[in-house]
Amino acid sequence: MPTSIILDCDPGIDDALAITFAHGHPGIDLLGVTTVAGNVALDKTTANALAVCHFIGAAGTPVTAGCAAPLLRPALDARQVHGESGLGGAVLPPAPAAAAPGHAVDYIIGTIAAAPGEITLVATGPLTNIALAVRREPRLAGWVRDFVIMGGSAGRGNVTPAAEFNIWADPEAAAAVFGAGWTVTMLGLDVTLRTSAGPAVLRRMRELGPLGDRLLLPALEGYRPARGAVSGPAGASEPGLPVHDVCAVAWVAQPGLFRLVPARVSVETAGRLTAGMTVTDFAGGSPGNARVAMDIDVGGFWELTLGAYAEVAASLPRG
Numbered sequence: 001m002p003t004s005i006i007l008d009c010d011p012g013i014d015d016a017l018a019i020t021f022a023h024g025h026p027g028i029d030l031l032g033v034t035t036v037a038g039n040v041a042l043d044k045t046t047a048n049a050l051a052v053c054h055f056i057g058a059a060g061t062p063v064t065a066g067c068a069a070p071l072l073r074p075a076l077d078a079r080q081v082h083g084e085s086g087l088g089g090a091v092l093p094p095a096p097a098a099a100a101p102g103h104a105v106d107y108i109i110g111t112i113a114a115a116p117g118e119i120t121l122v123a124t125g126p127l128t129n130i131a132l133a134v135r136r137e138p139r140l141a142g143w144v145r146d147f148v149i150m151g152g153s154a155g156r157g158n159v160t161p162a163a164e165f166n167i168w169a170d171p172e173a174a175a176a177v178f179g180a181g182w183t184v185t186m187l188g189l190d191v192t193l194r195t196s197a198g199p200a201v202l203r204r205m206r207e208l209g210p211l212g213d214r215l216l217l218p219a220l221e222g223y224r225p226a227r228g229a230v231s232g233p234a235g236a237s238e239p240g241l242p243v244h245d246v247c248a249v250a251w252v253a254q255p256g257l258f259r260l261v262p263a264r265v266s267v268e269t270a271g272r273l274t275a276g277m278t279v280t281d282f283a284g285g286s287p288g289n290a291r292v293a294m295d296i297d298v299g300g301f302w303e304l305t306l307g308a309y310a311e312v313a314a315s316l317p318r319g
Contacts, residue, residue: 002029003120003145003252006108008066010038010125011048012078013088013219014245018124018150019049020215022249023058024308031111031119032062034104038125038169039078040086042068045125048086050095055215056312059097066104066129070170078165081224088222090215104129109137116143120252124150124245126166131173134180141182149177150248152265152278153189154292160276164189167267168276175267178278184290186265187251188278191258191296192244204306208313216309246305247296254304259295262288 007022007030009015022030033053035046046065053061069075082088100107108129112119121144123130130147134140141147151166151174159165167174178184197205197220205212205220220241251258264286268277280292 002027004029004031004115004118005120005122005249005252006032006034006111007249008034008036008104008108008121008123008125008129009049009245010036010045011052012039012045012086012125012245013082013223014243015039015124016048016052016087016219017216017243018245018249019052020056020312021246021305021308023056023061024312025249025253026311027253028249030058030061032064032107034064034066034107034129036066036104036125036129037068037075038166039082041075041077042066044086046099047094050097050099051092052215054095054097055092056211057315059095062100064100064102064104064107067132070126070128071131071172073170073172076169083222087219089218090222091218092215105132105136108133109140112140112143113137117145119144120146120148122148122248122252124166124248126169127151127173127177128170131176135176138180141180144182146185147182148185148187148248148251150187150192150245152186154278154280154294155190157277158189162274163276164278167278171267171269171276174276175269178265178267178289183288184265185251185260186278186290186292187247187258188293191293192247193242194296194298195242195244195247195301197241197243201302201306205309208309209318210316211309211313247301250301250304251293254300257297257300257304258293260291261294263290263292264288265290265292
């Protein structure tokens with residue numbers, strides 16, 4: 001049976017690609033999309049999620065808007081990376097449907113409470129919605145099947161030398177989430193920077209008809225990676241466009257592509273130079289709260305991802 005997921009995200013180029021993967025992979029049932037401010041403001045992340053869902057044939061998937069600002073800090077964004085619209089160079093028609101009524105936090109709690117143990121919660125943006133959900137309903141941590149994030153790093157950052165964007169954008173929320181009593185599956189920069197969409201991948205995307213021509217390729221062509229985002233597989237150095245957020249849904253579909261290491265992750269909230277740092281202790285000196293991805297089968301990841309995109313492409317009208 002497919003794994004049911006809720007995807008909490010801030011589209012964002014790689015979030016859009018993650019939504020597309022989740023819709024296309026036969027092993028995933030995308031129950032709903034919730035949005036948060038992050039890569040761009042909430043009105044844009046919500047409009048982008050709706051537009052992507054409509055374009056890829058997932059118009060029946062509810063999109064519910066969430067938090068417009070971090071818990072305690074001023075709102076920040078990554079327009080310099082994702083463009084003013086948030087979708088790089090992709091221009092999709094606006095979705096004819098509006099966002100679902102209500103708030104993302106209520107949707108997350110209500111949907112998971114109705115099916116305890118059955119739904120995997122995936123977060124690929126700042127963790128504001130998730131923090132408020134576990135604060136309002138602490139039992140959520142025991143109700144999810146799994147909780148997976150794209151965020152953090154055991155080493156370098158990409159928005160500061162110490163911090164990855166999703167954690168840096170709302171470190172207080174991230175600290176609350178890592179302390180909520182569940183095991184966080186953390187797909188961070190240690191693996192996501194290696195998922196460069198290099199020339200060979202882009203060539204295969206060009207074969208996907210309107211999906212490639214109107215969404216995947218123009219989105220990636222408008223992508224301006226942050227610091228440290230030039231990488232390649234297994235020690236190579238190939239310039240490319242890392243599709244960070246896709247890793248979180250790829251783990252749900254095929255966890256064997258990643259090597260996870262148990263760890264204790266603490267989020268720095270007070271450091272002047274280190275706010276948003278995910279301080280990762282692999283030594284086992286304290287109880288773990290996370291499984292941190294430290295290796296990835298890059299070739300297998302792209303075969304899986306392009307296969308999911310091919311499923312979506314096959315369902316779209318040509319021309």
